[in-house]
Amino acid sequence: MKVRDILLTFTLALGTSLAQVGTKADPGKKIQAIIAGHQKTMNEFMEKVRALPRDKQRDFYQSGYPKPDEAVSALSAVIDANPKDPATLDALAWIAASTRGNGLDAKDFANLEKNFLDHEKIGEVALTLAYSQNAEAQSFLTTVSEKSKSKTVRGTALYARAVGIERDKSKAGEYDALTRKIIADYPDLEVRNRKVAVALKAKKEAHVKFAIGKEAPEIIGKDVDGNEMKLSDYKGKIVVLDFWGDW
Amino acid sequence: MYPHERSLVARMKDKPFTILGVNSDPVERYKKAIKENNITWPSFWDGGKTGGPIATAWAVTGWPTIYILDAKGVIRYKNARGEAMDEAVDALMKEMKAE
Numbered sequence: 001m002k003v004r005d006i007l008l009t010f011t012l013a014l015g016t017s018l019a020q021v022g023t024k025a026d027p028g029k030k031i032q033a034i035i036a037g038h039q040k041t042m043n044e045f046m047e048k049v050r051a052l053p054r055d056k057q058r059d060f061y062q063s064g065y066p067k068p069d070e071a072v073s074a075l076s077a078v079i080d081a082n083p084k085d086p087a088t089l090d091a092l093a094w095i096a097a098s099t100r101g102n103g104l105d106a107k108d109f110a111n112l113e114k115n116f117l118d119h120e121k122i123g124e125v126a127l128t129l130a131y132s133q134n135a136e137a138q139s140f141l142t143t144v145s146e147k148s149k150s151k152t153v154r155g156t157a158l159y160a161r162a163v164g165i166e167r168d169k170s171k172a173g174e175y176d177a178l179t180r181k182i183i184a185d186y187p188d189l190e191v192r193n194r195k196v197a198v199a200l201k202a203k204k205e206a207h208v209k210f211a212i213g214k215e216a217p218e219i220i221g222k223d224v225d226g227n228e229m230k231l232s233d234y235k236g237k238i239v240v241l242d243f244w245g246d247w
Numbered sequence: 248m249y250p251h252e253r254s255l256v257a258r259m260k261d262k263p264f265t266i267l268g269v270n271s272d273p274v275e276r277y278k279k280a281i282k283e284n285n286i287t288w289p290s291f292w293d294g295g296k297t298g299g300p301i302a303t304a305w306a307v308t309g310w311p312t313i314y315i316l317d318a319k320g321v322i323r324y325k326n327a328r329g330e331a332m333d334e335a336v337d338a339l340m341k342e343m344k345a346e
Contacts (some may be wrong), residue, residue, distance in 0.1 A: 094317055100279050105329035117332055167309075193270055196313070202306065203306055203308070207306075210306065210314070212320065212323060213319050213323075214337070215320055215322070216320050216322050217304070221301055223270075223291065223292055223311065224270075224274060224290070231320070234267060235320055236263055237264055237265050237318055238316070238317060240250075240266045240315050240332065241269065241315070242269070242313050243269045243302055243307045243310055243312040243313070244271070244290075244310060245272050246280035247272075247286075
């Protein structure tokens with residue numbers, strides 16, 4: 001046997017044993033490693049973005065943003081092999097957050113409903129799916145909001161459904177019904193450390209207070225140089241009151 | 248945004264009309280925006296953050312948020328932008344003339 005062949009045999013044997021370690025490894029560790037790998041790519045990318053002059057940042061960000069596709073398919077393989085493992089929920093949650101739900105397929109949603117519906121982490125998954133246009137994601141949110149045994153999770157899923165349609169005028173009735181339900185049934189619900197029922201109630205009251213046809217309440221404030229200004233200084237004029245920022 | 252607002256302000260010059268901003272930028276950003284975009288209309292400066300006192304009192308959670316008030320101070324339109332803003336302002340002007 002030539003030296004080259006010995007080396008080749010050795011390399012093949014090493015490769016095989018590494019692959020065996022790979023299949024036997026704990027799914028949680030594999031999932032963590034895949035996520036950490038993508039995070040590293042993201043961090044390196046963001047460093048490059050920050051190193052650029054500000055006017056170049058946006059284009060570079062949009063054209064070079066590292067897609068999570070590879071990590072998603074690697075995670076999907078682990079998920080499919082270990083559907084009930086607790087770490088699978090972390091993998092599904094990560095995919096949901098990184099792809100706005102588009103990286104999850106029907107099988108993944110079925111798995112979430114079957115094995116993890118009552119888990120407290122489902123609330124966070126629901127929030128990341130709030131703006132997903134994916135019909136399966138929306139139907140999943142409905143299932144969670146109705147069937148999870150965890151009250152916090154049900155409330156959070158209701159909240160996710162509400163914020164997802166908040167700006168859609170054609171769904172104003174549904175938004176109103178969802179938010180009324182949250183205020184009535186989940187008065188103490190906290191989402192990401194915010195008391196959402198309290199905030200929704202204040203918003204509803206504001207909605208009435210600042211409705212078309214109501215007199216605008218006085219505004220007393222200052223301009224950027226500290227000179228006092230009042231809204232009523234402009235009475236007698238048509239006023240376009242523009243809450244704005246240069247971003 | 249800015250070009251449309253500039254043309255509206257120019258068109259309504261000498262008429263009973265103003266854009267009145269409530270700005271949520273940090274000071275430097277605000278001053279730069281004013282200068283670079285030739286913003287001539289007044290703005291409240293709301294403390295340099297989106298959670299400023301005026302935005303909070305008006306329960307504003309999205310930017311821009313636009314209210315159009317008639318000359319009596321009544322809220323008449325919400326979030327009318329671009330052409331819709333022009334039409335709203337014209338309708339209110341017409342109403343004023345009729346009274």
